[in-house]
Amino acid sequence: MKQRKILIAPSILAADFSRLENEVKTIERGRADLVHVDVMDGHFVPNISIGPAVVASLKKRTSLPLDVHLMIDDPWFFLDAFIAAGSAVITVHVEVCSLAMLKKIRKKLREHKVRFGVSLNPHTPLKKLWPIMDFADMILIMSVQPGFGGQEFIPGVLPKISSVRKKFSGDIEVDGGITSTTAPLVLAHGANILVAGSYVFRAADRKKAIASLRLCKK
Ligand code: DX5
Ligand code: ZN
Numbered sequence: 238m239k240q241r242k243i244l245i246a247p248s249i250l251a252a253d254f255s256r257l258e259n260e261v262k263t264i265e266r267g268r269a270d271l272v273h274v275d276v277m278d279g280h281f282v283p284n285i286s287i288g289p290a291v292v293a294s295l296k297k298r299t300s301l302p303l304d305v306h307l308m309i310d311d312p313w314f315f316l317d318a319f320i321a322a323g324s325a326v327i328t329v330h331v332e333v334c335s336l337a338m339l340k341k342i343r344k345k346l347r348e349h350k351v352r353f354g355v356s357l358n359p360h361t362p363l364k365k366l367w368p369i370m371d372f373a374d375m376i377l378i379m380s381v382q383p384g385f386g387g388q389e390f391i392p393g394v395l396p397k398i399s400s401v402r403k404k405f406s407g408d409i410e411v412d413g414g415i416t417s418t419t420a421p422l423v424l425a426h427g428a429n430i431l432v433a434g435s436y437v438f439r440a441a442d443r444k445k446a447i448a449s450l451r452l453c454k455k
Contacts, residue, residue: 241429245447246271246304246410249295250286250386251434257291258298264437267444271304271326273412273432275386276319278309281333282384289318296323304328306356306412306432308383316342320349328354328377328410331365343372354410358383359391363400370405375430380423381413386434390414395426402427417449 247269252260261272272295277286292303302325309315312329319327329342339355346353355369356377366376378398381388390413401409410430411423420431431450440446 241408243424243451244270244408244430245437245450246273246430246432247437247443247447248273248275248386248412248432248434249438250275251438253438254287257295260438261295261299261301263443264447265299265301267437267447269301269437269447271430272299272301273434274303274305274324275434276305276307276309277384278311280310281330282308284384289315289322292319292322292324302326304354304410304432306354306377309333313338313342316345320346320351324351326352326354326375328356328375330356330358330383331369332358332361336368339369340372354408356412357397359394363397366401367404373405373407375408375410376401376405377410377412377432378428379413380411380415380419383413388414390416390419392422395422398423398426398428415450417446420450 247264277284279285304326305324306328310333343353352374354375354377355373358379380390380394408430409428411428412432415431415433416436437446
């Protein structure tokens with residue numbers, strides 16, 4: 238099977254928002270590959286986080302690609318704003334988009350050379366993903382209920398990762414409860430991008446934490 242590069246995407250949801258520039262610099266120095274930005278609207282998930290203005294500010298302060306995860310009911314309404322803000326990847330949830338909407342979003346992202354991700358919650362049936370396999374750049378499999386950082390990884394999602402990998406040759410990102418213990422499991426099941434919030438930002442040494450995720454593949 239093709240070996241994919243393992244990419245680490247620390248989630249700034251676990252960072253100190255009062256000093257975001259410094260926080261992002263620490264993961265840049267720690268050799269992170271992407272900055273994962275969790276956008277929450279208080280409807281799709283029971284929490285509110287950050288919007289396009291923060292993404293645009295971050296874009297000016299980091300050279301890392303911004304991996305924007307939209308946990309919002311109406312991604313189409315906000316799509317232009319997140320494109321203009323400088324997102325490198327925009328991921329929307331399959332639970333709130335029809336197939337026609339996903340295609341419309343993909344078309345616009347392609348026009349702006351932004352990568353297109355589709356995400357699936359832990360309890361959403363996999364069959365929702367099959368129609369989009371041919372045109373997504375990335376599939377993001379949630380391994381916790383979206384809304385909050387610091388939750389326990391749900392091991393029941395591991396077979397889902399393998400099933401997606403059998404049919405999908407693009408990037409598979411896993412998000413929620415990723416640590417040096419759970420990372421080898423998701424990598425062994427076929428994922429290649431790891432989102433990690435608490436594990437990286439609460440570590441005494443963030444560089445070591447990032448390296449421990451990258452190097453843990455058997
Ligand atoms: C959850 C978010 C995750 C979360 C991950 O809704 O999508 O990105 O911040 O945080 P940890 O790594 O702490 O589980
Ligand atoms: Zn996320």
